[in-house]
Amino acid sequence: MSDSSDPGGAADPAPPPVRKIIHIDMDAFYASVEQRDNPDLRGKPVAVGGSRERGVVAAASYEARKFGVRSAMPSVTAKRKCPELIFVKPRFDAYRAISQQIRDIFADYTPLIEPLSLDEAYLDVTQNLKGIPSATQIAEEIRARIRAETQLTASAGVSYNKFLAKLASDHNKPDGLFVITPRMGAAFVESLPVGRFHGIGPATAAKMNRLGIETGADLRERTLPFLQQHFGKTGHFYYWIARGVDERPVRPDRIRKSVGAEDTFAADLFTLEEAQAEVEKVADKVWRYCEKHSIRGRTVTLKVKYADFQQITRSRTQQMPLASAADLLGIAFELLAGVFPTPKGIRLLGVTLSSLEGAAERDDENGTGETGARQLTLTL
Template sequence: MEQRPPDRKIIHVDMDAFYASVEQMDNPELKGKAIAVGGGEKRGVVSAASYEARKFGVRSAMSGYLAKKKCPELVFVKPRFDRYKELSKKIRKIFFDYTDLVEPLSLDEAYLDVTENKKGIPSATLIAKEIRQRIKDEIGLNASAGISINKFIAKVASDFNKPNGQKTVPPEEVTQFLEALDIRKFYGVGKVTAEKMYQLGIFTGKDLKEKPVEFLSSHFGKSGSFYYHVVRGIHNSPVKPHRIPKSVGAERTFFENLSSEVFMFEKLERIADELEKRLKKSKISGKTITLKIKYSDFEQQTRSKTLPYFIADKHLILDTVKELLYQEKPHNSVRLLGISVSNLNTEKKKDISEKPLSIQLQFDF
């Protein structure tokens, strides 16, 4: 049986309802109100919801129409990404006071490896508490945190005492914690996968642990091996300070549904302009072009093509997008279009001989 790798001290910090909380902080009139950051109730999509709105079932990625239906008192606020980026940089600056091993996942969450930290604080729990207090005092926002031996468990733990709380899963409690965990709380298990696991009699981590790797792989493909290992506390992924993007994309939701491919292609030209700017700014190119189509009934479709060479030029991108668009006639009117480029020139082959840290460390969690 594969042994669990040496433990590390990993913190996952997750800002509480970040976009919505920023809007409530900057505009006192919004405090205590149910708000949604997004494009409005007619055609927009909710980017973030305050905790007051979440009580009514409003969630990110929900249509503005449905959100308003669930919460008639909902206030829509236009997103201000420059402001969110500004505060995110300030938050990360706090992280770097403790460690250089910071891996941002988005503007509002990050992993920190504090196995060895700049402050010489032996307890990762105390570091997380101090970081959360500094974010509150210096920026004015609440954050939650999960603390454990690897990224997977820290990520799961950060959801346990939200908002404005933290949970530590020390080495000696990892097995008990994972076995008792509802399968829906496993990071990487979505709604569809959870339903499939239920049908297979898997409801908790303990149930998952009883299934052999062959069984899980046959039912869940490559993810089966991932589930087999993480439920045993095995997750070797290190905190990567410089995360390399796997894809670059741009998309747009429209105020009126599009029913003609001619109109769709006009919109795709503008999207390609934005995508080209992002690619050239980052000095990135890619081989795989993906067209994303979301229909008026919210069904989503993607079509991809991989080229034998790297591209970043909008005209070359559009040549492929046009081919993908006319490959199959849209079966309904379209509310969103997007283009992404993947299989990037930044990707490197993993060194399979790379070994995890071989020194067993002693911890005060």
């Protein structure tokens, strides 16, 4: 906990009852599914998504990661790092089906499940359906059942809050389990580089580094006013996680804030007509999802990525939720027209609908301690 004598800090809250939180993270999920279903891929460097020339890597097997291949890496870069890399087309229907299998396992232990994506989730097992007092035992049982029922491996982190459970699940990957007890929490955080913290991305980590904040210990030395001055409302979150404190509950009912679709093209687009044809496809994908889930939104965002990987976005917000696919497409076309004539080829286009109403989907964890928004990205 913090030193209450810190003149610029904040008084520590009364210690809440110790919770038992598990973070389950499937190991290289998409790539592992492909290797499971195709024995010829086992033991080989595999990248799901993209292609040898275009696109980006959606997931990489551990064999590929040894060469420095990572998700979101341009395919051409991944191939340069690993010439033997095998690209596999993603099968999201298969991944979703397996993800549901895994969530069904979770539901045998607790109803308090907060999915972050298809391959990871938080579980609150403080009060669990099996009456098991040990969260570590529950995590071990879940991992064993995942292996037996899906032939896949999962890593687990166990701790007294979400932030530390997430850190713990990364500690012994792949196929590992790590526990951070209340007595270990603050010291564990102090030793880590801030770039390892969930909720602190590369840009924020770089900013912290410029301010002399390299580790959790450095972060803990900064006062709450200092962090709020430099990082706004998330400064409060950073102040407390540096002390191993995170009071966010596991929330199974968080609402998704945006729905989007995008596509990367085999050849760059240069004309408005070509771009309109592609935008129509992604906008249709978004609207069909919204229709299926009775979702409406007010803000349309167009995403454009050029051949040199420069990326821009353009948005427009309406006073009332969009009523039809034609409304969505019309605004997307107007935003698209604003980027033409294009100075260079376009490799990717995306359309997102946000400011949603009536959304029934789960939202992702944003890691900042604030109620956050995640974009559901639909695959074409």
